[in-house]
Amino acid sequence: MNEIKKQLLAKMGDTTEKKYSVIKRVNDSLDSKPQKVKKFAWGYYITFASFVGIFILGLIFLPNLLNEQSAINDEDPSEVDPETDPMEDTGYYEELKQFFPPNGTVATFSGGDFYSDGYKVYTTWITDRYIQETIYANLKDCESCDSETPTKLYIYRITDEEIQLVYDGDQMVWTMEELEQLPTLTVKLKAPIKVGTEIGAQKIVSTNAELTTPYGTFNNAVVVEGGVDPTTPEIYSISYYVPNYGLVKRNTEGFWNAELESISFGSEITDDEGDYSDLLKSYFFPPEDLDLFFIGGFENSGVKVQTKWLSEKFVQQISYHGGGTIEKIYKITNNQIEVIYETMIDGSTPSNMTIGELEQLPTIDIVMKAPFTVGDVFGEYTLIDTNGEVGTMYSTFENVIVLESETENYLSRKYYAIGFGEVKIESMFYNEETGQYEEGVTTELSSIDQIMNEVVGNYLFRVFEEEQYNYNSIDEDEISPLNTKRAILHGRAGDFEGLNRLVIEDLETGKFTIYKYRYEGEQNTPKDIEWIDEERLFVIIGYGYGTITKGGSLYILNVEDHSITPVFENIFENNGKEEIMSIEANGDGTFTYKKHIYDDAEFNVGHIEEGSITP
Structure with missing residues (x-):
């Protein structure tokens, strides 16, 4: 109501003079007639007349003011000036959190520093207040370096007033209690998001700047510029933040220059959009812990894929083949399957992380999203069929999902069947002389077993040891x-x-050794x-x-x-x-x-x- 009064006064102007003018006219009118003043309550009627005058003016202007106020409330939130009054419970939290992309987003940046030439940022929302960014950089002059290995990990804390950087280092797994105890290293953004807000040695200089990067043009960038920190004000830096994208460009004079090149949003669907997790599970994993055996593969040595359900949400697969042993852990969300862990484990034991630790791992890759739509792109692969058919040594499968990746000289297809997961991978190489694709390395499902304890075998047999065997x-x-x-x-x-x-049964111990060709x-x-x-x-x-x-x-x-x-x-x-x-x-x-x-x-x-x- 006070706000409406203020706007009413702004529209009408100060009514004091009008009030006194009314009073004067009334008094002049009264003075022109002989009256017995002593017996008349002139003060009462003068006050009443002033109130009536103000009331009439209010009736004239108030509807317009209310319409303007309604129009302001109906505006698109994205067009409202970002400077807002803090909420009673969460302060500026809702305003600040928009400067991170959704959970599972993968952003690719060109440029970098002296040592890197482009990098990827994987965003993981650990909780609604803690966000993890995992950096995979392409290091210069390092042929032996693996671009699939994280080079840096950042963790941010969103408070009611600011975005704090609380960790800058190697990849680690944290408990909630440990996160709460991390000190603030620096402040990246501070509310209110308006021109002039100071953030250490920097300040916000624009909230609606236009900016073009290799990814595209933005017209609502928040620009923060100034010295890197109070101790080195001579090192000038400028950063650009865009709602729902986060940091899209940064230039630190002489040290760093990077800008957004591409982005793949990984946000999960909301409950009202449906839950496709059961559908995803049926197409990409067997329903229980199993060993799946494949013919073909590297040097035709065959492949064994061991699937273990760590929980309803996390699945571990270990692939044994001639080129080595690879462990992958997948996370199943409402609408997608994500790779969150991948490593070679030749000569070492698989990981043994808790569910809490798995929850904190960043998204490395997105295997598939649901609902399944022909033409959807997932990294290098495109979904080309949702009702395919494929034959393998084990069986012929229908209603198969087919993904395809094609480059100038290479074609690869993956086939997924309900209740089994990936049942075949085929690759083909383009022969420039014939103008045709020729078969390359292919693997296909050949048999399925309950998980058995595999030991060192020989060149003809895989060898397993079990307590019981039927x-x-x-x-x-x-x-x-x-x-x-x-x-x-x-x-x-x-x-x-x-x-x-x-199968060799030890009649003294009751144990079994199984030789599988x-x-x-x-x-x-x-x-x-x-x-x-x-x-x-x-x-x-x-x-x-x-x-x-x-x-x-x-x-x-x-x-x-x-x-x-x-x-x-x-x-x-x-x-x-x-x-x-x-x-x-x-x-x-x-x-x-x-x-x-x-x-x-x-x-x-x-x-x-x-x-x-x-x-």
Whole structure:
């Protein structure tokens, strides 16, 4: 009401003279007539007449004033001058927090300092008051440096009055209590956001400046300029902040010059926009802790991807392949899947972070957003199909999501199936001579297992050790000479065709060792076994399907150190026409084998030979 009175006076002017003019006219009128003044209450009527005059003027001007006030209240908040009165509970917090981008945003900047040439900023809202910025810089003159490794970490605190920098250093994980105890290193912005507000040796010089960066043009930049700090006022710096983008440009004379080049907003959808987390989970991860095996990969060595659900929100995947072992941790939000942790763990154990620590990790990459829309772009990949079909060794999948990345000479596609996650990755290289893409490295799902404890194997088998293992009663098995172990061919259960895995049961401890053929794409499998002693046995490994292949290659497997040795080095030199069909112990330390030899090039006619060996 006081504000309305002030605006009323501003519109009407000071009514004091009008009041006295009315009084004078009334008095003059009264003085012109003979009256008995002593008996009349002139003061009462004069006051009444003054009030009536002011009231009439108010009726004339007040509606216009109220309309103008309503128009001000209806203006777009973005167009209102940023100088506002602080709220009773949160001060200027709401005004200050707009100078950070949403959680999960990745911003790319050109320029930098003496040592960097461009960098990325990953923004993570730890809480509504603490924001973490992780910097990934492209370091100059450092070929061995990894641009995927964080080079700097900043943590900011938003109070009711200012934005404080409270940490500047290497990547760390904090508890809430530790964050609260961090001292203020410097103040980046201070309220009220208006021209003249001083921030240390700097001050705000504009709140609606126009600015052009490689990303685009802004017309609402807040400009802060002045000395870097009170101790070095001669070092001039100017920074530009834009609501919902944060810092978009900074120039510190002689030291730093960087500006926004691109930005990918990573804010989660609000509740009223829907929750797609279950849909995302079904397409990108198996529903439980599993080992997924893939054929192909680096040097065709195959890939094992182990998936562990750390919580409903966080998933760990460890990929074992010929090029090394990689650990990734994903975060599932309402509408997207984010990579928040990625590292090589060759020779080391996987991470073991708490959920609280995982919550503080920044977003490294966004794998996918929902709802799924053809044409959406996620980093280097574009969503090209939401109802695709793809075949793998394991199965053929429908309703597949397909992502594609294409450069001048390279094409890559990823396929995601409900209930399994990523089931195939294929890459192709462009042949300039033929004008066609040619197949490169491809991996595809071949088998699925419950997670088992993998140990060091050999060049043919992955080896796992388990306390329990379920096998079929009709599986082919054989007891060792001293009855301490059982060898089991588990898989095709007596069928002529199919794939087995070799399982060794320790009859004394009840534990199991599982040998899984490493190159599943070749579809070779253990086909026959014969114990030599308590540590060694013969294993025949050959193609698991068809009638042309009668046997395979003969090996000696040591079940103690898991080493494997071929018995006949040159058995396949005769164009693959010779195969060991069976081997049996003679009881005297010698073993008799049967070898099948094809006599014609068409693999139609052959004969069997027998031989004897002593291991």
